Amino acid sequence: xxxxxxxxMLIMPLILVAKEALSKGVDFYFAALTDEFALKALYLTxxxxxxxxxxxxxxxxxxxxxLTKFDFCGKTFLGSLIDLPFAISPVVAGLFFIMxxxxxxxxxxxLQEYNLAIVFAVPGIILATVxxxxxxxxxxxxxxxxxxxxxxxxxxxxxxxxGWTIFRRVTLPNxxxxxxxxxxxxxxxxxxxxxAVSVVSGHIxxxxxxxxxxxxxxxxxxxxxxxxxxxxxxxxxxxxxxxxRNLIENAGKASLQVSNLKAGVxxx
Amino acid sequence: xxxxSDVIPGRRLTLGITLTFVSLFLFIxxxxxxxxxxxxxFEKFFAAVTDWRNxxxxxxxxxxxxxxxxxxxxxxxxxxxxxxxxxxRGKKIMDALIDLPFALPTAVAxIALTTLYAQNGLLGKIFYGIGxxxxxxxxxxxxxxxxxxxxxxxxxxxxxxxxxxPQLEEAANLFGAGNxxxxxxxxxxxxxxxxxxxxxxxxARGIGEYGSVVFIAGNMPYETEIAPLMIMTKLxxxxxxxxxxxxxxxxxxxxxxxxxxxxxxxxxxxRIGGVVGA
Numbered sequence: 001x002x003x004x005x006x007x008x009m010l011i012m013p014l015i016l017v018a019k020e021a022l023s024k025g026v027d028f029y030f031a032a033l034t035d036e037f038a039l040k041a042l043y044l045t046x047x048x049x050x051x052x053x054x055x056x057x058x059x060x061x062x063x064x065x066x067l068t069k070f071d072f073c074g075k076t077f078l079g080s081l082i083d084l085p086f087a088i089s090p091v092v093a094g095l096f097f098i099m100x101x102x103x104x105x106x107x108x109x110x111l112q113e114y115n116l117a118i119v120f121a122v123p124g125i126i127l128a129t130v131x132x133x134x135x136x137x138x139x140x141x142x143x144x145x146x147x148x149x150x151x152x153x154x155x156x157x158x159x160x161x162x163g164w165t166i167f168r169r170v171t172l173p174n175x176x177x178x179x180x181x182x183x184x185x186x187x188x189x190x191x192x193x194x195x196a197v198s199v200v201s202g203h204i205x206x207x208x209x210x211x212x213x214x215x216x217x218x219x220x221x222x223x224x225x226x227x228x229x230x231x232x233x234x235x236x237x238x239x240x241x242x243x244x245r246n247l248i249e250n251a252g253k254a255s256l257q258v259s260n261l262k263a264g265v266x267x268x
Numbered sequence: 269x270x271x272x273s274d275v276i277p278g279r280r281l282t283l284g285i286t287l288t289f290v291s292l293f294l295f296i297x298x299x300x301x302x303x304x305x306x307x308x309x310f311e312k313f314f315a316a317v318t319d320w321r322n323x324x325x326x327x328x329x330x331x332x333x334x335x336x337x338x339x340x341x342x343x344x345x346x347x348x349x350x351x352x353x354x355x356x357r358g359k360k361i362m363d364a365l366i367d368l369p370f371a372l373p374t375a376v377a378x379i380a381l382t383t384l385y386a387q388n389g390l391l392g393k394i395f396y397g398i399g400x401x402x403x404x405x406x407x408x409x410x411x412x413x414x415x416x417x418x419x420x421x422x423x424x425x426x427x428x429x430x431x432x433x434p435q436l437e438e439a440a441n442l443f444g445a446g447n448x449x450x451x452x453x454x455x456x457x458x459x460x461x462x463x464x465x466x467x468x469x470x471x472a473r474g475i476g477e478y479g480s481v482v483f484i485a486g487n488m489p490y491e492t493e494i495a496p497l498m499i500m501t502k503l504x505x506x507x508x509x510x511x512x513x514x515x516x517x518x519x520x521x522x523x524x525x526x527x528x529x530x531x532x533x534x535x536x537x538x539r540i541g542g543v544v545g546a
Contacts, residue, residue, distance in 0.1 A: 002350040003362070005343050009415055010368050013380035016390065020383060055289075062285035069276045069282075078286070084294060086469075087522050089476025091496035092515040095503070096297035099304045104508055106303075126319060154275045163277035185370070192373025194479030199503065210464070211480065212375040219379050219483065228383075229313050231376040238371040245371075246364050 008141040009146045017235050032229035040206045041214035042233070044122065048197075049190040052129040056186050057094065057179070060137025064175075065167075067138075069153065079142075093131045094199025098126055112180065120202030128196040133186045137237035140182035141175055148174050177252030182246060188241045192234065295424025304510045315511035322498050326517060329495040332406055333474025336413035341467045344421025345459070351422075352429045369418050374479030381412055382483040409494065412481045413474040419471070421466030428462045429455075453516055461533055468529035472522045 022029055032038065067079060085093065101107060101118040111118065118124050152174075156166045172179075194212045201208045203217070212235060217225035305313075316322065351363055369377065385392045385402040385453050395402040402408050432455065440450045478496040485492040493501075502511035 002343065002347045006347065006362060006365060006418075008420060010365055012390065013377060013384060013415075014368075016384050017376065017380050047306070058285065059289040062282040063289070065278055066282040066286050070274060070279050071282075078290070081290060081294065083426075086300075087472060087519075087526055088523070089478070089496050089515075089518055091476070091478050091499050092518055093297075095499060095511055095515050096301045098503070098508070099512070100297045100300035102508075104304060105300060125292070127297075131297065134293060149278060149524055157275050157277060163281070166276070167278075188371045192371075192375070192479075194373065194375045195476075198478070199500065212373045215375050215379065216374075216482075224379075227379055231373075231379060234373045234376050238368065238373070241371040242364050245367065246360070 014235060015230055017231050019234040020225060023228075024225045027043055028225060029232075032226035033233065033258060035226070037206050037209065038211075038214060038226075038230055041211045041230075044125070044209065045191060045198075045211040047122070048126050048129045049187055051126050052133055052190045053183055053186050055130050056133055056137050057183060059134070059180060060141055061179070063138045064141035064145050065171075067142055069150055082138050083135050090128075090132050090193065090195030091199055094128050094196040096131070097127055097200050119200045120204070121208060124200035125197050125208060128200045129190050129193055132193055132196050133189045136186040136189065137179070137182035140178045140185070144175050144178040145171070159229045177248055180248045181245065181252065184241055184244050188238065191237060191241075193250045301512065301515070304508070305516060308509050308512065312509055313513050313516075316510040317517055319510070322495075322510075322514055323494070323518075324490050325493045325495045325498045325514075326521070328406060328409065328492065329475050329518075330521065332409040332494070333413055333471050335410045335478075336417050337467050337471035339410075339414050340417040340421050340470050341463055344418070344466055345425055346461060347418075347422045348425040348429055352426060366419050366422050369416050374416065374477070375483075377415055378412060378480040378483035381415060381480065382408075385411060385484065389483050393479055403484055404488065404492060406492060408484040408486070409481050409492060412484045413477055416477050416480050417470030417474055420470040421463060424462040424466035424469070425459055428459060432458060464529055464533065472525050475518065475522055475525075 044211050047151050063078075063082060067075060098119055099105060101111060101124065118127070148171075152170050156170050161169070169214055192212055193210075194216075197210055198213060198216075201210070203209060203213060204218070209217070211230060215227050215234075218224075218230065306385070347366065351359065382403060383389050385395065385408060387393075387396050387403065389403075392402055400407065402411065435453055437450055440454055445453070476496060478500070479493075481494055482497060485494060487493055487497055495514060498515050499511045499518075502508070502514065
């Protein structure tokens with residue numbers, strides 16, 4: 001029963017994408033992929049994903065360090081604030097940025113003066129992508145760093161190591177798999193984000209269209225085969241992400257077992 | 269908050285980075301939204317919130333997300349059970365596949381499901397054959413939301429089920445408890461909490477979901493319009509005030525779901541704690 005549910009819900013859509021994408025032959029398939037607008041959309045998607053992941057990695061590491069290595073008042077509040085984007089619809093998140101930078105915003109005259117376009121332009125897409133992926137890396141890091149405790153870092157600090165050395169030599173080896181896992185999840189979401197990006201993008205072809213938005217346009221123009229051809233690229237990326245996720249999870253488990261083993265030996 | 273001597277360095281630096289990011293990406297956008305919404309005036313807000321077409325859209329979002337959440341609670345439990353308790357070929361692939369809805373862009377899922385369940389689609393043929401309209405109907409929306417929510421329940425139940433002590437079940441078996449009794453009296457109570465957490469996450473996600481739904485819904489006024497779509501429609505008409513009003517209703521809705529589940533969990537924990545204490 002579980003298998004048939006998963007087959008109908010998960011595998012059939014994947015097979016369908018492949019079938020529809022190739023329904024007009026291989027030539028048409030590659031023509032749809034190498035279309036000027038499809039390529040531009042691909043570049044923009046990659047650009048937004050890389051920037052969002054980079055920003056969220058910095059934020060994830062800093063916030064996880066803050067939340068697990070120090071005590072301060074408002075810690076729980078900060079933790080739930082970081083989780084907020086999970087409770088907010090991506091469309092509403094996009095709306096936030098329209099309100100902040102759009103025509104009704106108090107900032108608008110200032111932006112006009114310096115000729116800065118944020119919404120309906122690339123920066124808006126990046127901001128919206130960062131918003132929806134905000135909690136991912138922090139959420140993966142905090143439980144791992146919490147369970148590692150502070151003693152190793154404290155020992156290193158007492159022996160005179162500076163912050164960067166402690167992070168690189170003591171903390172990072174312990175959290176690298178969790179960090180990798182968070183980055184994979186964050187990339188997956190950033191690649192496929194639709195609702196939030198759709199609100200702030202303005203759908204300018206060749207300029208502010210990401211790959212998922214390009215699929216929507218093709219589909220709405222009844223250009224189904226091309227839509228599925230572009231979709232197949234994203235399916236491929238999704239499968240790569242799933243494989244990476246599993247590899248990281250297995251590697252993480254193995255390294256955990258090794259470190260437990262070491263700890264066991266040390267205790268003996 | 270400041271001026272305490274820590275052994276581990278980096279308090280100021282990480283606090284600075286964290287607060288900068290939280291302000292730039294969360295707080296300022298949220299504040300801009302609140303500022304705009306508060307300048308709207310109560311009458312305009314009330315009119316937008318209670319507009320019948322919008323009310324209908326909240327209803328569609330709410331009930332379709334609720335149904336999808338219930339379907340996922342049921343199947344998520346079964347999937348987690350199968351993955352934890354049985355060994356079979358392809359188990360690893362099945363385990364990995366569950367996360368597909370997280371990895372697959374929602375727009376791709378949307379067009380694939382629409383084509384699959386359309387009247388001449390592979391699965392649509394079967395459903396239309398027995399008189400069920402799967403596309404451009406609330407059923408279609410529920411299908412899309414079920415797809416999106418599959419990982420939530422399975423992934424929150426799985427680890428708890430794995431940690432369950434098999435000795436309890438063996439003991440119950442020795443005392444002559446049947447399979448059903450063991451499940452309902454010993455296993456299920458342990459799973460209520462992760463089951464509810466997963467359900468709440470899937471439910472909240474379903475209410476906000478847009479990408480996978482727009483294609484299959486057909487977006488007919490008073491029939492298959494969902495709340496996020498109404499925001500998009502208002503934005504296209506440059507009616508920012510109504511868009512903000514609908515957004516506030518949606519935020520209250522997801523917040524209420526999370527709070528109810530949190531409250532329920534806290535009560536459960538207290539009850540369990542009480543029993544253990546006695």
